[in-house]
Every structure is written in structure tokens, then in C-alpha cells.
Amino acid sequence: MKSLEELKALREKMRAQVNMRENVGGEHTRVVVGMATCGIASGARPVLNRLSELVQEKDLTDKISVTQTGCIGLCQYEPIVEVLEPGKEKVTYIKMNPEKAEEVVEQHLIRGNVLGKYTLASAGI
Amino acid sequence: MYRSHVLVCGGTGCNSSGSHHVIEKFTEEIAKAGLDKEVSVVQTGCHGLCALGPIVVIYPDGTYYTQISADDVPEIVQEHLLKGRPVERLMYDEENAGTEAKSLADTDFYKKQTRVALRNCGVINPEQIDEYIAVGGYEALGKVLTTMTPEQVIQEVLDSGLRGRGGAGFPTGMKWKLCAPNKADQKYVCCNADEGDPGAFMDRSVLEGDPHSVLEAMAIAGYAIGAHQGYIYVRAEYPIAIKRLRIAIKQAREMELLGKDIFGTGFDFDIDLRLGSGAFVCGEETALMTSIEGNRGEPRPRPPFPAVKGLFGKPTILNNVETYANIPEIINKGAAWFASMGTETSKGTKVFALGGKINNTGLVEIPMGTPLRTIIEDIGGGIPNGKKFKAVQTGGPSGGCIPASYIDIPVDYDHLKEISCIIGSGGMIVMDEDNCMVDIAKFFLEFTVDESCGKCTACRIGTRRMLEILDRITKGEGKIEDIDKLLELATYVQENSLCGLGQTAPNPIISTIKFFRDEYEAHILEKRCPAGVCKALLSYNIDPDKCKGCTLCARNCPVNAISGTVRQPHVIDHEKCIKCGQCMENCKFGAISRK
Structure with a gap:
């Protein structure tokens, strides 16, 4: 280690590895992926992994946590992703895939625009 | 990149309740479930709730599992890690709260704490320098070396109000300030990790959970006083701490955070370990340094103080592990931040x-x-x-x-x-209420009698005489003048011992007499132990009205001291009785009493 800059660069690189371990407070946005049998069977795992990766890559772990949940009873619409922002109404995205997940991160989580075309409302229920 | 981290405590407490098996099982089960690219298993230091170990914390949700055995692991992997359903029966159930606390931060145990010295314990993997750097490690050292003068560093520590955490509470900055101006070809920075008080294990937990914080602080201290060599004196009874310190020193050397020309500033500093072999007195600073020098660990008179003439006759500072663990945070966050916590004279x-x-x-x-x-x-x-x-x-x-x-x-x-x-x-x-204060004083005296190094007569003989008197009192053979004799001896031992061991050894006696004199008097005058601890003063008796003659007590008595026929009240032979209490525990009718 020959300079403070070198240390700081290393820290930046390593940060994503540990900052998931901050304790979740009330101001946190929760992104929840349905990972019951129905969800896993329709491909929820790659969705969960992509979401988790992006949130860490973009250094959002202090504001957003990505976790799983069980079956919410809408098995035909899996993989389902719910976004729970404090003080806002829950948004439920259906029939997700990793590509759509990327859009959700870019548009909804970063810019705050709900992607109406993927929500439960778009299925007409 | 992992979506979830499984943190398993690898401190001594959890390790002895089997956390290493839990770690192995997690690694195995996660691989079996095909999750090894998604979930990482991290061995951390102590979380603090040692009674409920092994502890497992799963992030990002922070679910807090306690008393996990390897058998519970497949369920956690299948349910929680795969399907996202936390296993409620294994989650921490806080007393009085009634419900399982979901996250670590929600528990009463953690809510009222402020973790500074323990900031990284249970959060990072102590065997990976990368993780320490990821939470800002070695930045304080970098800041000190590149932007501060040694005087500024000492001033910062002085301003923080940090006092020694090893026991005496001497201001740390003052210790450094007294050492800095002393000219010598070599100076030393020592770390006292010879934690010997029965029941204290915070230094072990810091070394096991966050060893780099101590290394970093020692290098900062070295810069402040102008030393290039550090020694950590750690007791040999801490094998996990020693192992992690060795790994930490090796990794810090590899990254050139210890060694020559640190951060390209021309500052050299290195650290070596010295193992202590179990003498309590070696936690005393002069005895500790004598032991590092390779001699029998005995204290020597001060002055000269170590700051002037310490290890190998050179100016030396010696601080405790927990004291060091605070230093990088003080440098990073500033003296004012540290001084904002605590009271007027006790900061942090x-x-x-x-x-x-x-x-x-x-x-x-x-x-x-x-x-x-x-x-x-x-x-x-x-x-x-x-x-x-x-x-x-x-x-x-x-x-x-x-x-x-x-x-x-x-x-x-x-x-x-x-x-x-x-x-x-x-x-x-x-x-x-079940603890007898005379017995407690006796327990601590037994410890100091064993651990007195024998150099000073007052400590060597005085503590033994006090122990004999206490022993007499607990056996019901005490005299009322024994209390005053104890206090007289206590003053004598305090005043005539060279080091802290002897000077403080009588404290348990003085304070128990001060606050619980009535218990001493009950032992002496009434031949009675109010807490029911001192065996010689107890007697077990069977109430003939309550005894149904079931024979259970007689069958459980290990020395056949109870006699009687079936359906007739039994009797205890006090000559034979060893007062083990088995009969009382086994009696279903509450017929046996202890006085």
C-alpha cells in the first residue's frame, strides 16, 4: 500500500461485499421476490439474483434490500416481484424475467417511475 | 456478487458450542442446493449474545437465529435461503417481548448498545483484510501518516478524553504525550492482551472479531511516539485470537500496511506476538514487559515509568486491546465525536x-x-x-x-x-439472593492467593492470612473481631504491595464488608449462612408432618444418610450428611428444608 488513494480504491471495490450487512431500518425500500415452488418453477431465481446484483453494483444497498418471500397465491403470474417503499403503496410486478428486472431497477428503483406495463394492474385484475 | 450473506459467529463462545460444525454444514448444504454462487457463508467475530450461541445472522434481512446446530442447517437453507421463509422456531425470542425479533437491530439487547470498540465484531470476517478495508479499515492510519503530525495525533487522542480500558483508567493521550519527547534509538508500542480477570473476555472478542483494528491503532501509536516496533502480549489460553492475529499480521505485511515505508511516507512499523503462559500478574505493565524480555514475570517499582524506561530499557507505551480498538474511530470521526459520548470525566x-x-x-x-x-x-x-x-x-x-x-x-x-x-x-x-457475599469474597481471594507472584511479603502472606480468616468464617468458626482484623490486614496489603495486583486484592473483602456486614455477622454470631451457600453452616431436615415415607430421598442419598421405613417419616443423620441437597431436590412433597 503506497498511497491513501490506493487504499480508498480498494475500499470502493470491496464495499459491495460488506454493506449488505448494515441493519435494515424503517426507511428502507424492500424488493421482495416470490420464491415458493411456483415462483422457482417459473424462473424466479435468476430474477432474484439479477435484482440483488444490480442493487449491489449500483451501490443502493443502504436504501434498498432484496429478499425473498413465499407464495402470495397468484401462481399463474409468477415470477412476482413486489416493491415496498416506505409511505407508498405496494407495487406488484408480474411475469418477471432478468431483463424486466433490470428495467425495474433503472426506472422504478433509481428514477421513481413505476413501470405500469409490468404491474398486476396490466393483467386486468 | 452474492445476494445473501450468512454470518456465523466464530468467537470462542460460539465455537465451543459448535459453530465450526454449523459453518461446515452451511457450506455443504448451500452447495447441495446449488446456491453457492448466490449465498456466501462468512465466519465472523463475537456478536455478544454468547449465552445463546451458536449465532447465525442472515442478510440482507438481518434475521437473527440463535442456538443453531448443524442439524438445523438443512431447514434454514431449504426454507430461508431458497424460499425466503425465515424459520421462526429458530429465531431469537426475546424475553418479555413475546414475539420473535425479526432483525438483530430490533432486539432490546442491541437497541440500547453503542458499539464503537466492537463496531466490526460480528460484521466482518476477521481473517480477511479486504473486509476490514471495506468498512474503512486502515484509513485512519493513512490519514495520520499523510496529513497529521505526531503532535496532532496525540492532541486528538487527548481531546477525545479516552482513558485506559484495562482497569486503571489513565488518560491514553497523556501516556503517549509523556513518552513522545523521550529520546532513544528505539521505542516500543506494546499491547496488553493478557486478559486475566475471571469473567472478562472483551479483549479476546476484539482480537477474534476485529484484529486489524488493534494493529492499525498500534501503528498510529507508533507514529505518534516515534516507535517502529510493536509487541502484542497475548495469553496462550486464547488460541483463536492468536491464530487470527497471526493471519492479520501476515495479511497486513503482504499489503505493506505493516513493514517498511507504509503509504509511501517513509514510516516503518512492524508488530510481533509474544505469548503469555497464564500468570495473572503479567497483566501488570512492568511484569508484562519483564516477561516479553524473557524473564520471570514480576513487577518492578515505578518510577522510572515505562514511558521513560520500559521494554528493554527503552521508552515504551502499553495500552489495552479495547483502548486500541477505539483509536481508529477517534481519528476517523474526530475527538469531538468521541467526547460527545459518556460523562464529564469518562468519555466514550x-x-x-x-x-x-x-x-x-x-x-x-x-x-x-x-x-x-x-x-x-x-x-x-x-x-x-x-x-x-x-x-x-x-x-x-x-x-x-x-x-x-x-x-x-x-x-x-x-x-x-x-x-x-x-x-x-x-x-x-x-x-x-442465592449468592453468599462472604463466599464471593473468599472466591476472589483464592484467586489472588494463587496468582500473587510472591515478590512482596504483604501480598504473598497477607492475602493468605485473609483467606484463612474468610475460610474460618464460612465454616462457622469465625470470631467477631475477625471483621476488624480483615480490614486491618486489607489496609496493610494495599499500602505495602508494589503493583496493582496486591494493591487491589483486598477490594472484594473491603466492599463486601462495607455493604454486607450483616452477612459476615450472621456467619460469625448466629452460625448461619443467610444465602444458604456455606455448606458447613447448613443442615437439612425432614418435616415429619409432610413426609409421606415414599423413600425417594433415601434412595437418592449418595451417602445413605437417610433412614426410615416405607410410609413412615424419614430422618437425616447429620453426622453422615454431606449437604449435597439431592434429597431436597428429589422430594415431591416439599418436606425437606434447608437452614
Whole structure:
């Protein structure tokens, strides 16, 4: 280690590895992926992994946590992703895939625009 | 990149309750479920709630599992990691809360704590320097070397108000300031990791959970006083701490955070370990340095103080592990931040090891000045089995007891001193109504008699005479003048011993007599132990009206001291009885009493 800059660069690189371990407070946005049998069977795992990766890559772990949940009873619409922002109404995205997940991160989580075309409302229920 | 981290505590407490098996099983099961690219298993240091180990924390949700065995692991992997359904039956169930606390941060045990010295314990993997760097490690060293003068560093530590956490409470910055101007071809920075008080284990937890913080602080101290070599004197009974320190030193050398020309500033500093082999007196600073030099660990008179003439005759500073663990945070966040915590004369936080009759046995870190009640009732979760809180022994064999009537006392250096108690290294042994205070004083005296190095007559012989008197009292052979004789001897030992061991050895006696003189008098005058501990003063008796003659007591008595025929009241032969209490435990009719 020959300079403070070198240390700081290393820290930046390593940060994503540990900052998931901050304790979740009330101001946190929760992104929840349905990972019951129905969800896993329709491909929820790659969705969960992509979401988790992006949130860490973009250094959002202090504001957003990505976790799983069980079956919410809408098995035909899996993989389902719910976004729970404090003080806002829950948004439920259906029939997700990793590509759509990327859009959700870019548009909804970063810019705050709900992607109406993927929500439960778009299925007409 | 992983979506979830499984943190398993690898501190000594959890390790001895089997956490290494839990780690192996997690690795195996996660691979079996095909999750090894998604979930990482991290071995961390101590989380503090040692009574409920092995501890497992799963992030990002922070779910807090306690008492996990390898058999529970497949269920956690299948349910929680795969399907996202936390296994409720294994989650931490906080006493009185009624519901399982979902996240670590929600528990009473953690909510009232402020973790500074323990900031990384249970959060990072202590065997990976990368993780320490990821939480800002070695930045304080970088800041000091590139932007501050040694004088500024010392001033910062002085301004923070940090006082030695090993027991004596001497201002750390002052220690450094006294050493810095002394000219010598070599100076030394030593770390006292010879933690010997019964019941105290905060230094072990810091070394096991966050070894780099100590290395970083020692390098900072080296820069401040102009030293290039450090020694950590760690007791050989801490194998995990030693292993992690060795790994940490090796990794720091590889990254050139120890060694020559650190951060390209031309500053050289290296650290070596020295193992102590179990002598309590080696925790005393002059004895410790004598031991590092390769001699028998015995204290020597001061002055000259180590700051002038210490290790190998050179100017030396010696600080405790927990003291060092605070230093990088003080440099990073500033003296004002540190000084904003605590009381007027005791700044910052202190780690306490809670033990004895308390629900949450473990490590807690709280701001100085926190009332004792908060520690015992809120963080510690109160006394088990609905018993009454009687006293707490602080500072181990060098300290004294705080009786229940002082439960609202703010815990800091000066308030405890007022009632002739000390914070000491931070051991807190909680006692309930079933503890006999004479017996407690005897326990600590037995320890100091064993550990006295023998150099000073007052300590070597005085402690033994005091122990003999205490022994006599617990056997019902005491005389009323023994109490005054104990106090007289205590003063003599305090005044005539060279080092802290002898000077403080009588403290448990003085404080138990001060607060619990009635118990001493009951032993001496009434030949009665009020707490029912001192065996020689007890007798077990069977109430003939309640005894149904079931013979259970007679069958359980290991020395056949109970006689009687079926359906007739039984009788205990007091000549034969060894007072083990088996009969009383086994009696279904409550017919046996102890007095």
C-alpha cells in the first residue's frame, strides 16, 4: 500500500461485499421476490439474483434490500416481484424475467417511475 | 456478487458450542442446493449474545437465529435461503417481548448498545483484510501518516478524553504525550492482551472479531511516539485470537500496511506476538514487559515509568486491546465525536462482559454513565428464575461489589470510585439472593492467593492470612473481631504491595464488608449462612408432618444418610450428611428444608 488513494480504491471495490450487512431500518425500500415452488418453477431465481446484483453494483444497498418471500397465491403470474417503499403503496410486478428486472431497477428503483406495463394492474385484475 | 450473506459467529463462545460444525454444514448444504454462487457463508467475530450461541445472522434481512446446530442447517437453507421463509422456531425470542425479533437491530439487547470498540465484531470476517478495508479499515492510519503530525495525533487522542480500558483508567493521550519527547534509538508500542480477570473476555472478542483494528491503532501509536516496533502480549489460553492475529499480521505485511515505508511516507512499523503462559500478574505493565524480555514475570517499582524506561530499557507505551480498538474511530470521526459520548470525566463507550446470574450472558458495549439498571434489566434481560438481584461484582478480583440499593448509579470511572468500586477491565458478575457475599469474597481471594507472584511479603502472606480468616468464617468458626482484623490486614496489603495486583486484592473483602456486614455477622454470631451457600453452616431436615415415607430421598442419598421405613417419616443423620441437597431436590412433597 503506497498511497491513501490506493487504499480508498480498494475500499470502493470491496464495499459491495460488506454493506449488505448494515441493519435494515424503517426507511428502507424492500424488493421482495416470490420464491415458493411456483415462483422457482417459473424462473424466479435468476430474477432474484439479477435484482440483488444490480442493487449491489449500483451501490443502493443502504436504501434498498432484496429478499425473498413465499407464495402470495397468484401462481399463474409468477415470477412476482413486489416493491415496498416506505409511505407508498405496494407495487406488484408480474411475469418477471432478468431483463424486466433490470428495467425495474433503472426506472422504478433509481428514477421513481413505476413501470405500469409490468404491474398486476396490466393483467386486468 | 452474492445476494445473501450468512454470518456465523466464530468467537470462542460460539465455537465451543459448535459453530465450526454449523459453518461446515452451511457450506455443504448451500452447495447441495446449488446456491453457492448466490449465498456466501462468512465466519465472523463475537456478536455478544454468547449465552445463546451458536449465532447465525442472515442478510440482507438481518434475521437473527440463535442456538443453531448443524442439524438445523438443512431447514434454514431449504426454507430461508431458497424460499425466503425465515424459520421462526429458530429465531431469537426475546424475553418479555413475546414475539420473535425479526432483525438483530430490533432486539432490546442491541437497541440500547453503542458499539464503537466492537463496531466490526460480528460484521466482518476477521481473517480477511479486504473486509476490514471495506468498512474503512486502515484509513485512519493513512490519514495520520499523510496529513497529521505526531503532535496532532496525540492532541486528538487527548481531546477525545479516552482513558485506559484495562482497569486503571489513565488518560491514553497523556501516556503517549509523556513518552513522545523521550529520546532513544528505539521505542516500543506494546499491547496488553493478557486478559486475566475471571469473567472478562472483551479483549479476546476484539482480537477474534476485529484484529486489524488493534494493529492499525498500534501503528498510529507508533507514529505518534516515534516507535517502529510493536509487541502484542497475548495469553496462550486464547488460541483463536492468536491464530487470527497471526493471519492479520501476515495479511497486513503482504499489503505493506505493516513493514517498511507504509503509504509511501517513509514510516516503518512492524508488530510481533509474544505469548503469555497464564500468570495473572503479567497483566501488570512492568511484569508484562519483564516477561516479553524473557524473564520471570514480576513487577518492578515505578518510577522510572515505562514511558521513560520500559521494554528493554527503552521508552515504551502499553495500552489495552479495547483502548486500541477505539483509536481508529477517534481519528476517523474526530475527538469531538468521541467526547460527545459518556460523562464529564469518562468519555466514550465501555465494553462489559455480563456473567453470573443474568439472562443475557455476553458482551455489551454502552456509553459511559449508563445506569446500572439499564445494563442489568434491559440489556441483560434481568435475573433468571424470578430471583432478586443482590449485587454485581465489577472489576473481577481487583474490584468491588455494587449492591442492589445502588442500581441507579451511573456506570463510569468516578461514580464507581465513590463507592470504592472500579470499572476494571469490565467484567460484571451478577449475583442474586442465592449468592453468599462472604463466599464471593473468599472466591476472589483464592484467586489472588494463587496468582500473587510472591515478590512482596504483604501480598504473598497477607492475602493468605485473609483467606484463612474468610475460610474460618464460612465454616462457622469465625470470631467477631475477625471483621476488624480483615480490614486491618486489607489496609496493610494495599499500602505495602508494589503493583496493582496486591494493591487491589483486598477490594472484594473491603466492599463486601462495607455493604454486607450483616452477612459476615450472621456467619460469625448466629452460625448461619443467610444465602444458604456455606455448606458447613447448613443442615437439612425432614418435616415429619409432610413426609409421606415414599423413600425417594433415601434412595437418592449418595451417602445413605437417610433412614426410615416405607410410609413412615424419614430422618437425616447429620453426622453422615454431606449437604449435597439431592434429597431436597428429589422430594415431591416439599418436606425437606434447608437452614
